[in-house]
Amino acid sequence: EAWEVIEYKRIERKFKFNDFKEALDFTVKVGELAELEGHHPDIMLSWGKVVVTLTTHKIGGLSENDFILAAKIDRL
């Protein structure tokens, strides 16, 4: 899975897991990273799946911060 650009306004990546617990643990890791970075994604958590969406609300589109956080999420 890769980051997809949606309407040139946000990037989104889907992560798959073996169960709900693994998906929840990943959500927590992404959330803690977001707190450290001071930049917050939308996170859709469901059984075995997490979808992370990044955008910069202040400018209504994508900024460097989104790509920095995306790269750090990829390294989790």
Add this chain to the structure above:
Amino acid sequence: EAWEVIEYKRIERKFKFNDFKEALDFTVKVGELAELEGHHPDIMLSWGKVVVTLTTHKIGGLSENDFILAAKIDRL
């Protein structure tokens, strides 16, 4: 905010918080409760907001399990 029935197939409730961290902590509580119950919601986490959606995939609609979990989430 109350639980809303969507298309007679799922129930959904929005929870508001003061920041991302509080919303993340609530997501973890709901997730841990879901693991205990063996019934798993979809959870949409964003800054200051969590939307919990409950349905029973096996029957493609609502079952008693959804309302039991909804009541327990209300008591978190």
